[in-house]
Amino acid sequence: MTMSDVKRQRSDAAPADMTALSSLSRWTSGLNRRARTGWQTLFPYFSLLGIIIIFAIAAPRFLSFGNAVNIASQSSILLLIALGSALVILMGSIDLSVGATASLAGVLTATAVPSLGPWALCLAVLVGAGVGIVNGLLLTVVRIPSFLATLGTMSVLSGLSLIVTDGVPVGINDDRFIELASFRFLYNIPALVLWAAAAFVICVLLASLTRVGRYIYAIGGGERVAAVSGLPVQRYKFYAFMLCGCLSALGGGLLASWLQSGSPNGADGYMLSAIAAVVMGGIPLNGGHGGIGRTLLGVLVIGVLANGLNLCGVGPYVQSVIQGVVVIVAVSFSLDRSKFSIMK
Amino acid sequence: MPAAPAIAQPGTPLVQAGGVSKRYGATNALADVTLSLFAGEIVGLIGENGSGKSTLLRLLGGVERPDTGSVVLQGKPLSGTGLTGGVRLGIGVVFQELALIPNLRVYENFFLLAPEINFKYGLLRLKSLPEECRQACQRHGFECDPYEYVANLPFDERQMLEIVRAVELPRILGATCNILLLDEPTTALSYEGVERLMQMLRSVRDSGAGVIFVSHRLEENLALVDRLVVLRDGKLVGECDAVGVGEDELHKLMVGRERADDYYHGSLRATVGPLPVISASGLSGEGFQDIDLQVRSGEIVGLAGLATSGKSELCEALHGLRPVDAGTVIFRDVDVAHRPVHSRVALGMAFLPKERLASGIIESASIRETVGLQMLHDRFFIDFKGEERAALSIVDHFRVKARSIGAPLSSLSGGNQQKVALGRWLVNKPRLWILDNPTRGVDVGARGEIYFAIRRAAADNAGVLLASDELEELIGMCDRVLVMRAGKLSAEILCAPANRRSEDLEHQIVGNMV
Numbered sequence: 001m002t003m004s005d006v007k008r009q010r011s012d013a014a015p016a017d018m019t020a021l022s023s024l025s026r027w028t029s030g031l032n033r034r035a036r037t038g039w040q041t042l043f044p045y046f047s048l049l050g051i052i053i054i055f056a057i058a059a060p061r062f063l064s065f066g067n068a069v070n071i072a073s074q075s076s077i078l079l080l081i082a083l084g085s086a087l088v089i090l091m092g093s094i095d096l097s098v099g100a101t102a103s104l105a106g107v108l109t110a111t112a113v114p115s116l117g118p119w120a121l122c123l124a125v126l127v128g129a130g131v132g133i134v135n136g137l138l139l140t141v142v143r144i145p146s147f148l149a150t151l152g153t154m155s156v157l158s159g160l161s162l163i164v165t166d167g168v169p170v171g172i173n174d175d176r177f178i179e180l181a182s183f184r185f186l187y188n189i190p191a192l193v194l195w196a197a198a199a200f201v202i203c204v205l206l207a208s209l210t211r212v213g214r215y216i217y218a219i220g221g222g223e224r225v226a227a228v229s230g231l232p233v234q235r236y237k238f239y240a241f242m243l244c245g246c247l248s249a250l251g252g253g254l255l256a257s258w259l260q261s262g263s264p265n266g267a268d269g270y271m272l273s274a275i276a277a278v279v280m281g282g283i284p285l286n287g288g289h290g291g292i293g294r295t296l297l298g299v300l301v302i303g304v305l306a307n308g309l310n311l312c313g314v315g316p317y318v319q320s321v322i323q324g325v326v327v328i329v330a331v332s333f334s335l336d337r338s339k340f341s342i343m344k
Numbered sequence: 345m346p347a348a349p350a351i352a353q354p355g356t357p358l359v360q361a362g363g364v365s366k367r368y369g370a371t372n373a374l375a376d377v378t379l380s381l382f383a384g385e386i387v388g389l390i391g392e393n394g395s396g397k398s399t400l401l402r403l404l405g406g407v408e409r410p411d412t413g414s415v416v417l418q419g420k421p422l423s424g425t426g427l428t429g430g431v432r433l434g435i436g437v438v439f440q441e442l443a444l445i446p447n448l449r450v451y452e453n454f455f456l457l458a459p460e461i462n463f464k465y466g467l468l469r470l471k472s473l474p475e476e477c478r479q480a481c482q483r484h485g486f487e488c489d490p491y492e493y494v495a496n497l498p499f500d501e502r503q504m505l506e507i508v509r510a511v512e513l514p515r516i517l518g519a520t521c522n523i524l525l526l527d528e529p530t531t532a533l534s535y536e537g538v539e540r541l542m543q544m545l546r547s548v549r550d551s552g553a554g555v556i557f558v559s560h561r562l563e564e565n566l567a568l569v570d571r572l573v574v575l576r577d578g579k580l581v582g583e584c585d586a587v588g589v590g591e592d593e594l595h596k597l598m599v600g601r602e603r604a605d606d607y608y609h610g611s612l613r614a615t616v617g618p619l620p621v622i623s624a625s626g627l628s629g630e631g632f633q634d635i636d637l638q639v640r641s642g643e644i645v646g647l648a649g650l651a652t653s654g655k656s657e658l659c660e661a662l663h664g665l666r667p668v669d670a671g672t673v674i675f676r677d678v679d680v681a682h683r684p685v686h687s688r689v690a691l692g693m694a695f696l697p698k699e700r701l702a703s704g705i706i707e708s709a710s711i712r713e714t715v716g717l718q719m720l721h722d723r724f725f726i727d728f729k730g731e732e733r734a735a736l737s738i739v740d741h742f743r744v745k746a747r748s749i750g751a752p753l754s755s756l757s758g759g760n761q762q763k764v765a766l767g768r769w770l771v772n773k774p775r776l777w778i779l780d781n782p783t784r785g786v787d788v789g790a791r792g793e794i795y796f797a798i799r800r801a802a803a804d805n806a807g808v809l810l811a812s813d814e815l816e817e818l819i820g821m822c823d824r825v826l827v828m829r830a831g832k833l834s835a836e837i838l839c840a841p842a843n844r845r846s847e848d849l850e851h852q853i854v855g856n857m858v
Contacts, residue, residue: 209725209726210724210725210726211720211723211724211725211726212724214713214716214717214720214726215717215720217709217713218706218709218717221706221707221708221709222702222703222705222706222707224697224702224703225703225704225705225706226706226717227665227685227703228663228665228685228695228697228703228704229689229717229718229768230685230686230688230689230690230718230721231686231717232684232686288706288708289708
């Protein structure tokens with residue numbers, strides 16, 4: 001028997017149990033999501049629905065178009081920062097400096113507005129790219145685990161914000177810059193929401209349709225496998241931190257525009273909310289699976305909750321407690337633990 | 345071999361598995377197996393990879409419960425006691441992976457499974473524990489410093505320590521019986537280590553313990569054990585006295601058929617081209633020194649050596665996963681010695697690492713995505729149609745059994761996972777395959793198909809570097825075998841067909857390994 005005979009014979013014997021794949025699932029996630037029970041995936045939807053029902057009953061003004069626009073604007077900054085965090089967490093790393101990056105970008109932008117006008121927002125993105133480069137270099141060249149590297153940069157960036165502003169918020173008077181976030185389009189929807197929506201669509205497409213997304217999933221799923229396969233692992237880690245930095249800084253710049261002032265440490269609180277939103281959306285902290293798209297759900301849970309509690313007149317101290325409890329409950333149901341052998 | 349000849353055994357068995365079955369997902373790991381272990385005997389448990397040996401051991405050790413059937417320990421049912429519970433009942437288990445904690449001292453490891461005897465009046469018995477540990481080791485002719493950190497012990501001694509611990513700890517805890525279950529304890533041992541271990545096991549048996557010894561090395565089994573039990577595909581297919589049984593007979597029983605002459609598809613041996621695909625000279629790095637090797641197109645070159653010989657390190661360095669300190673690697677006329685992995689892959693290098701789960705495949709990825717990962721080197725947007733075509737052709741080519749190409753690899757059997765890990769490289773049209781133990785943990789059927797795939801790769805004029813711990817595989821597949829010893833090449837042995845008898849070749853290879 002010659003070689004080609006054998007080849008033919010082998011390829012004739014196609015396995016009968018192979019079926020064509022469903023093309024639907026490919027749009028929802030970059031890498032195949034692990035088989036998980038339905039309720040785990042659905043839980044964030046249910047908790048969002050539950051919260052909405054409770055507030056609809058408790059606060060009459062809650063279910064109105066005007067309030068929906070409010071929620072969308074209040075959630076936009078968090079969505080921008082959470083999208084960046086999601087890319088990094090998908091890769092199995094973490095970026096603790098997102099909040100501090102946003103704060104620094106906010107104050108630098110506010111400081112630069114008098115001379116740059118609306119172009120100050122570009123400065124914000126450049127600041128974010130710079131932070132991403134530093135974080136990326138610490139991770140890939142100095143080889144410090146991302147948790148520690150970004151813990152360090154977080155502290156450095158917070159300090160820088162305070163140094164630049166002397167601890168005092170910087171007011172913004174330039175209307176053109178303020179309109180970057182607050183210009184109202186159709187139905188009174190502010191531009192801020194459109195920025196976040198655009199970033200969301202781009203990130204989801206990036207994750208599901210492109211090499212960047214696929215490589216980020218692969219590095220999160222098995223960094224060693226990715227290296228063996230010849231993926232430029234270190235370069236893509238770098239890219240992910242750059243993207244994360246840019247998105248966070250964009251969030252910070254738009255926050256300054258929305259609030260008409262850049263406040264040092266003003267965006268620091270977004271870091272933990274962003275991580276909570278990402279995990280509620282189904283991306284485990286060790287990365288590798290889950291969709292970027294569902295990060296939106298986590299963001300909305302947090303946004304709707306804050307909005308509803310405000311409408312009900314719940315004070316900020318109690319709000320913090322309730323928010324923490326909801327995050328814990330939501331994560332405890334939506335987290336896929338089948339991959340954890342050790343809890344650390 | 346006659347079915348289960350009556351072997352006279354006095355008294356009741358120490359431990360008995362009665363009709364036990366165990367499933368893991370889709371695989372039937374064990375089906376209706378009955379096995380008894382008596383005091384004062386060593387039972388050899390043999391079978392191919394995936395035949396259920398380790399599963400049976402875990403059930404007997406009380407680490408897992410059977411789905412059906414029962415495990416009876418001295419007349420009492422044993423149910424999922426776990427390791428610490430098992431120790432109190434007299435069961436000592438030594439698994440394939442070393443279960444010692446390297447940053448703890450020898451005596452701390454020794455008493456780890458029995459926390460209560462570490463204390464007296466609520467205080468650590470700092471004086472008496474090390475002494476007890478030293479004496480326990482001495483009873484087995486094993487001298488070691490109880491205060492030494494386990495990380496500083498040579499590999500052989502760690503394995504000894506595990507065995508001494510498995511035997512002595514139940515006795516110290518006052519267990520009435522003594523059962524020692526060993527899962528492939530010799531795989532990573534040096535040759536003298538194996539000798540010492542065998543002596544130790546004989547004295548353990550003579551002191552009245554029952555021992556079950558799992559190993560796939562037949563000659564070791566025949567030299568050591570009293571009784572042999574053969575498993576195949578989760579079923580018990582034979583049981584016999586170790587005296588007077590031939591290796592060939594056992595082999596047939598393990599594999600289930602006479603070994604076909606062309607198991608290694610020797611008839612498909614490709615013509616070796618004149619020019620080397622890869623040629624390394626003076627290559628040194630961590631774990632290997634001064635390596636000169638060449639692989640020509642169409643040639644299958646074997647790499648033999650002990651686990652510590654540095655052959656895996658060499659494979660990784662050739663693929664660019666480890667830095668090289670000196671030397672050159674000319675791959676397709678380019679010196680890639682200091683190039684990153686991705687530029688080697690782009691030139692047509694394929695690598696199959698030794699640990700499949702840790703570095704061969706991403707379990708949560710599907711077949712389509714695994715294959716697709718290799719197709720993105722020169723394009724930004726994912727080509728879903730192309731991925732699908734490539735995945736289907738690889739599934740077809742390697743006869744991968746899977747629900748669909750969208751199924752996650754975690755749902756595939758080990759053999760099929762390995763076929764995907766190997767097949768995904770085809771999209772890069774490799775010119776050199778570096779394969780580190782490609783049939784490790786793969787069942788017999790898939791093995792044959794992997795050998796076939798390797799032959800086909802060579803027939804497509806690629807070169808193959810095949811590192812393996814199995815000599816038969818090397819002799820069956822390779823045109824020549826390079827032998828490594830302590831990081832250096834110690835011999836080159838030609839295994840052209842009908843060159844010499846395989847026993848002679850095997851002898852020659854082993855002779856250069858140690």
